Amino acid sequence: xxxxxxxxxxxxxxxxxxxxxxxxxxxxxxxxxxxxxxxxxxxxxxxxxxxxxxxxxxxxxxxxxxxxxxxxxxxxxxxxxxxxxxxxxxxxxxxxxxxxxxxxxxxxxxxxxxxxxxxxxxxxxxxxxxxxxxxxxxxxxxxxxxxxxxxxxxxxxxxxxxxxxxxxxxxx
Numbered sequence: 001x002x003x004x005x006x007x008x009x010x011x012x013x014x015x016x017x018x019x020x021x022x023x024x025x026x027x028x029x030x031x032x033x034x035x036x037x038x039x040x041x042x043x044x045x046x047x048x049x050x051x052x053x054x055x056x057x058x059x060x061x062x063x064x065x066x067x068x069x070x071x072x073x074x075x076x077x078x079x080x081x082x083x084x085x086x087x088x089x090x091x092x093x094x095x096x097x098x099x100x101x102x103x104x105x106x107x108x109x110x111x112x113x114x115x116x117x118x119x120x121x122x123x124x125x126x127x128x129x130x131x132x133x134x135x136x137x138x139x140x141x142x143x144x145x146x147x148x149x150x151x152x153x154x155x156x157x158x159x160x161x162x163x164x165x166x167x168x169x170x171x172x
Contacts (some may be wrong), residue, residue, distance in 0.1 A: 036171065046135070049080035049093040052170040053163055057080045060093055063146035063160045066091065084142050091142030095164055095172055099136035109135060113157065116164050124153055127160040131172055140164040 050069045058066045066082040073079075079094035096103070101119075110123030115127035117137070129137040141159025148155040 010037055013049045015143050046078045047171055049078055049095050049167065049172075052095075052167040052172050053080065053093050055082065057166050058163070060139060061145070061159055061166070062091055062142050071113070082142070089138065089142040092138075092140045093157070093162065093167055094138040095135050096138070097133075097135040099130065099134060101130060104130040104136050105152050107138065113161065120161075120164070122160070125156075127157060127164055129164045129168070131168055133172060137167055137172055139167070142151050166171045
């Protein structure tokens with residue numbers, strides 16, 4: 001009896017640990033300006049997404065001026081949101097770390113995308129990528145780039161993919 005209780009508790013603890021990979025405190029802070037380069041979390045550090053994809057990078061990707069970024073930090077993620085100056089569309093990058101493949105498959109429920117990260121999925125509004133650094137990136141490029149068909153899903157996915165590739169190039 002005592003052994004089966006111990007085994008049951010061990011299984012419950014393991015299941016809890018596996019399921020909590022991307023969960024946690026959702027208290028957020030938003031601000032602009034200079035932020036720390038990394039944020040310590042259990043199992044590593046989360047880089048500042050605004051330094052991985054700068055304002056200049058985002059302007060080059062969207063083809064339009066963007067406003068100063070807004071950042072949000074939680075216990076397991078950091079995000080950087082840029083609004084396109086002309087119409088307020090949002091281009092964003094969120095990094096979740098640590099993030100297991102199970103977490104990725106729970107979030108990345110879209111069409112597979114080749115050529116970015118270990119695994120990537122597009123769901124018509126955002127691209128979710130599992131990286132070699134045990135992080136999940138959730139990116140949006142603010143929709144179709146300037147001059148492209150605004151209703152083009154392929155164009156919107158292309159800009160989100162550029163955001164993800166820039167973040168990975170810079171260490172995400």
